[in-house]
Amino acid sequence: MQVPSKVKLVDVGPRDGLQNEKEPVPAAVKIELVHRLQEAGLREIEVTSYVSPKWVPQMADAAEVMAGIARRPGVRYSVLTPNMKGFEASLQGKPDEIVIFGAASEAFSQRNINCSIAESIDRFAPVVEAARAKGIRVRGAMSTAVGCPYEGEIAPERVEMFARRMKEIGVQHLGVADTIGVGTPRKVQRAMEAALKHFAIDDLSGHFHDTYGQALANTLACLEMGIWQFDASVAGLGGCPYAKGATGNVATEDVVFMLDGLGIETGIDLDKLVDAGKFISDFLGRKPNSRAATAILNKRVQ
Numbered sequence: 001m002q003v004p005s006k007v008k009l010v011d012v013g014p015r016d017g018l019q020n021e022k023e024p025v026p027a028a029v030k031i032e033l034v035h036r037l038q039e040a041g042l043r044e045i046e047v048t049s050y051v052s053p054k055w056v057p058q059m060a061d062a063a064e065v066m067a068g069i070a071r072r073p074g075v076r077y078s079v080l081t082p083n084m085k086g087f088e089a090s091l092q093g094k095p096d097e098i099v100i101f102g103a104a105s106e107a108f109s110q111r112n113i114n115c116s117i118a119e120s121i122d123r124f125a126p127v128v129e130a131a132r133a134k135g136i137r138v139r140g141a142m143s144t145a146v147g148c149p150y151e152g153e154i155a156p157e158r159v160e161m162f163a164r165r166m167k168e169i170g171v172q173h174l175g176v177a178d179t180i181g182v183g184t185p186r187k188v189q190r191a192m193e194a195a196l197k198h199f200a201i202d203d204l205s206g207h208f209h210d211t212y213g214q215a216l217a218n219t220l221a222c223l224e225m226g227i228w229q230f231d232a233s234v235a236g237l238g239g240c241p242y243a244k245g246a247t248g249n250v251a252t253e254d255v256v257f258m259l260d261g262l263g264i265e266t267g268i269d270l271d272k273l274v275d276a277g278k279f280i281s282d283f284l285g286r287k288p289n290s291r292a293a294t295a296i297l298n299k300r301v302q
């Protein structure tokens with residue numbers, strides 16, 4: 001099996017992981033989580049979202065969180081900005097990268113960002129232009145790339161179409177997301193092949209929710225294609241408020257354990273990462289949703 005020798009992981013725990021929590025998580029806890037992730041060796045962290053607090057109340061403290069982070073050189077801090085209002089608000093926090101997020105499915109686009117796919121592209125275009133003019137990197141996220149909670153299975157042609165539109169407006173990197181975790185390895189490979197028609201392999205990443213326990217298998221299927229960038233969420237936190245029943249992203253701890261076993265370099269210290277996951281899980285009053293973290297924590301008390 002041919003796999004890349006290095007993988008870059010983006011921990012989306014502070015953003016994707018916490019956005020769906022019902023009880024408010026104080027900004028100080030989010031900031032501490034970011035600090036622990038960078039201490040564990042994460043070089044890219046998705047910190048927060050500049051979205052409507054009416055839609056996602058948990059992200060209402062975006063400015064406070066960004067202002068509170070003690071930045072480390074070499075770490076990229078990204079934030080979600082769905083429109084110009086969000087982008088302009090984000091500037092004070094000096095993000096290294098902004099993420100615009102749309103969907104391969106019309107119904108999910110409407111539910112998540114309150115507009116059609118075509119309207120979303122019209123909204124994103126000025127955001128991309130303004131960000132790039134300021135030298136801020138732009139990542140695009142494509143939700144529901146294999147399945148949609150409202151429309152069912154999504155054909156690769158729709159992935160290709162959305163990828164093309166993102167490329168046309170100047171998006172530099174595309175994250176292909178299995179929002180509800182229904183993808184299986186061959187389906188995910190087909191979605192990636194469709195996205196690869198418009199984005200180079202170095203400009204593409206996978207974002208897999210683990211609802212059906214397929215996320216690691218899907219990650220491995222992407223590694224076999226040469227894809228080397230993935231999102232993951234510490235302690236398997238998260239879920240999208242507009243994808244009912246979907247669980248969190250694949251746990252970063254589980255991905256790192258697998259990559260370590262494959263001899264693939266990540267620069268991440270698994271023990272410190274497990275500590276970061278325990279920190280936030282203790283705060284939330286639950287166990288980390290990671291098999292690797294659970295095994296490592298159990299071993300520590302033996």
Ligand SMILES: CC(C)(COP(=O)([O-])OP(=O)([O-])OC[C@H]1O[C@@H](n2cnc3c(N)ncnc32)[C@H](O)[C@@H]1OP(=O)([O-])[O-])[C@@H](O)C(=O)NCCC(=O)NCCSC(=O)C[C@@](C)(O)CC(=O)[O-]
Nearest residue numbers: 050051052055082085086101112113114141143177179240
């Ligand atoms: C996109 C909008 C804002 C459109 O929301 P809208 O209601 O269509 O926007 P609008 O332009 O009509 O404005 C309505 C109100 O929202 C305000 N507003 C407008 N924009 C902003 C903003 N940026 N920040 C703060 N406030 C904003 C605006 O000022 C106004 O306030 P009012 O006058 O009523 O007081 C809304 O639908 C929204 O915030 N949606 C949140 C979606 C979200 O965060 N979803 C979760 C993240 S995506 C995800 O998790 C998936 C991903 C990326 O992980 C990949 C995967 O797994 O699939």
